[in-house]
Amino acid sequence: MSTTVMLMQLTKGLAVTAEIFILTLLFSLPLGLLISFGRMAKNPVIRNLSKIYISIMRGTPLMLQLIVVYFAPFYVFGLKIPNYRFPAIIIAFALNYAAYFAEIYRGGIESMAVGQYEAAKVLGYNKSQTFFRIILPQVIKRILPSITNETITLVKDTSLAFVLAHAEMFTLAKQIAAKETSIMPLMVAGVFYYIFNLIVATVMEKLEKSMNYYR
Amino acid sequence: MENVLLQIEHMSKSFDGMEVIKDISLSVKEGEVVSIIGPSGSGKSTLLRCATMLEKMDGGNLSYLGESAVWEEDGKCVYAPKAQMKEIQKSFGLVFQNFNLFPHYSVMKNIIDAPMVTGGVSKKEAVARAEKLLAQLGLSDKADAYPYQLSGGQQQRVSIARALALQPKILFFDEPTSALDPELTGEVLKVIKELAAEHMTMIIVTHEMQFARELSDRIIFMEQGIIQAQGTPEEIFNSSNERVGEFIGKFQS
Ligand SMILES: Nc1ncnc2c1ncn2[C@@H]1O[C@H](COP(=O)(O)OP(=O)(O)O)[C@@H](O)[C@H]1O
Numbered sequence: 532m533s534t535t536v537m538l539m540q541l542t543k544g545l546a547v548t549a550e551i552f553i554l555t556l557l558f559s560l561p562l563g564l565l566i567s568f569g570r571m572a573k574n575p576v577i578r579n580l581s582k583i584y585i586s587i588m589r590g591t592p593l594m595l596q597l598i599v600v601y602f603a604p605f606y607v608f609g610l611k612i613p614n615y616r617f618p619a620i621i622i623a624f625a626l627n628y629a630a631y632f633a634e635i636y637r638g639g640i641e642s643m644a645v646g647q648y649e650a651a652k653v654l655g656y657n658k659s660q661t662f663f664r665i666i667l668p669q670v671i672k673r674i675l676p677s678i679t680n681e682t683i684t685l686v687k688d689t690s691l692a693f694v695l696a697h698a699e700m701f702t703l704a705k706q707i708a709a710k711e712t713s714i715m716p717l718m719v720a721g722v723f724y725y726i727f728n729l730i731v732a733t734v735m736e737k738l739e740k741s742m743n744y745y746r
Numbered sequence: 747m748e749n750v751l752l753q754i755e756h757m758s759k760s761f762d763g764m765e766v767i768k769d770i771s772l773s774v775k776e777g778e779v780v781s782i783i784g785p786s787g788s789g790k791s792t793l794l795r796c797a798t799m800l801e802k803m804d805g806g807n808l809s810y811l812g813e814s815a816v817w818e819e820d821g822k823c824v825y826a827p828k829a830q831m832k833e834i835q836k837s838f839g840l841v842f843q844n845f846n847l848f849p850h851y852s853v854m855k856n857i858i859d860a861p862m863v864t865g866g867v868s869k870k871e872a873v874a875r876a877e878k879l880l881a882q883l884g885l886s887d888k889a890d891a892y893p894y895q896l897s898g899g900q901q902q903r904v905s906i907a908r909a910l911a912l913q914p915k916i917l918f919f920d921e922p923t924s925a926l927d928p929e930l931t932g933e934v935l936k937v938i939k940e941l942a943a944e945h946m947t948m949i950i951v952t953h954e955m956q957f958a959r960e961l962s963d964r965i966i967f968m969e970q971g972i973i974q975a976q977g978t979p980e981e982i983f984n985s986s987n988e989r990v991g992e993f994i995g996k997f998q999s
């Protein structure tokens with residue numbers, strides 16, 4: 532296999548990796564916020580369920596979660612879902628990352644001074660106006676560094692999708708490496724991951740800077 | 747007939763079984779300036795927080811402009827339904843000791859956001875109000891600044907402007923100068939004095955005795971959750987009540 536062909540295949544794999552990455556963020560960021568609400572709920576049933584959820588998601592391997600999400604519909608419910616491989620990967624990643632994001636949101640929300648809520652209340656803001664106009668923007672600024680950390684981990688974690696033999700970059704790199712008995716494809720994949728993460732870090736840094744107009 | 751804006755009857759409030767407000771009754775008429783003084787822990791903030799509904803009262807009645815906000819039924823306090831409460835809330839504003847400005851909003855946005863979002867005021871009208879208030883409070887050049895760029899005195903003036911932008915009938919202050927460096931208290935007190943001159947109805951918790959004396963129509967001395975004494979500044983400052991005399995004496999030395 533020529534180097535060009537290998538690069539082309541890995542680039543295709545990188546596109547799939549990026550797809551997993553983007554879809555995971557798209558679903559897990561809002562879901563995490565929802566779960567953090569559950570985690571902080573007054574209702575003890577909702578609160579404890581959320582707590583258990585977070586604990587399981589953070590306490591078991593993501594690789595195992597991928598396998599469970601993919602095989603459970605058939606082995607537990609006897610369901611055969613066509614073209615389920617990719618959705619299963621996104622579901623597992625989103626469920627897992629939402630748990631981490633939930634704890635980050637919670638930390639940020641709980642760090643807000645009560646005076647912000649009180650000022651908003653006296654000024655007539657209702658609960659959702661208070662949250663979305665006053666609290667959340669400040670929370671996002673505070674938690675952005677932690678979100679950046681998780682996001683960079685996610686780029687690397689996408690490689691775990693290889694357990695379901697999905698054609699993302701790492702799976703492909705491993706296959707080519709085995710076929711060609713060369714470590715080159717894996718090295719190239721490593722470089723690609725690194726560049727991907729450089730881009731992610733740069734974007735996140737820009738985002739953080741864009742919120743530096745206040746303290 | 748003079749218009750009663752705020753009526754508190756037999757208000758009580760406990761924290762963990764400790765009674766912090768004990769059967770307090772108080773009514774404030776339109777245009778009146780009432781100062782509340784008293785030692786730390788006497789329940790002044792709690793009184794204001796119950797009156798502004800940041801804290802739930804345990805007993806008693808509360809009404810604004812004759813509209814009942816809270817009343818007692820079977821020994822428990824009942825709060826007016828949401829829609830009514832929203833209207834009642836419009837009649838008062840509160841200025842906090844530590845300002846509680848929204849740090850992510852500019853000065854202008856801090857002032858116009860609530861009228862636009864909660865008061866149904868157009869942007870044009872909100873900005874016009876804000877510009878007028880900023881000019882009045884000497885902050886015209888700070889409209890685009892963010893709170894962290896302002897001194898404490900400026901921040902407190904912005905928070906007063908933010909409260910006034912909703913055009914409340916009555917304005918509460920909880921120690922508006924206590925978080926400020928001494929050299930900055932003057933500019934905030936001056937603003938409050940100007941509001942008094944315009945007959946803004948105000949209830950001010952303060953430790954600034956001279957200020958309270960000059961400005962108030964009535965001074966209330968609170969201690970241990972009750973109104974120990976009240977009267978005109980002259981009555982309070984010449985009070986024969988031992989506790990009042992002792993308290994005021996401490997501040998005048
Ligand atoms: N949220 C609260 N929980 C428990 N105790 C409180 C709370 N707020 C105030 N207190 C207590 O109530 C008493 C009166 O407090 P406060 O109204 O702040 O007094 P002041 O404003 O006159 O200094 C104090 O003993 C204070 O510790």
Ligand SMILES: [Mg+2]
Nearest residue numbers: 790791792921
């Ligand atoms: Mg106080």
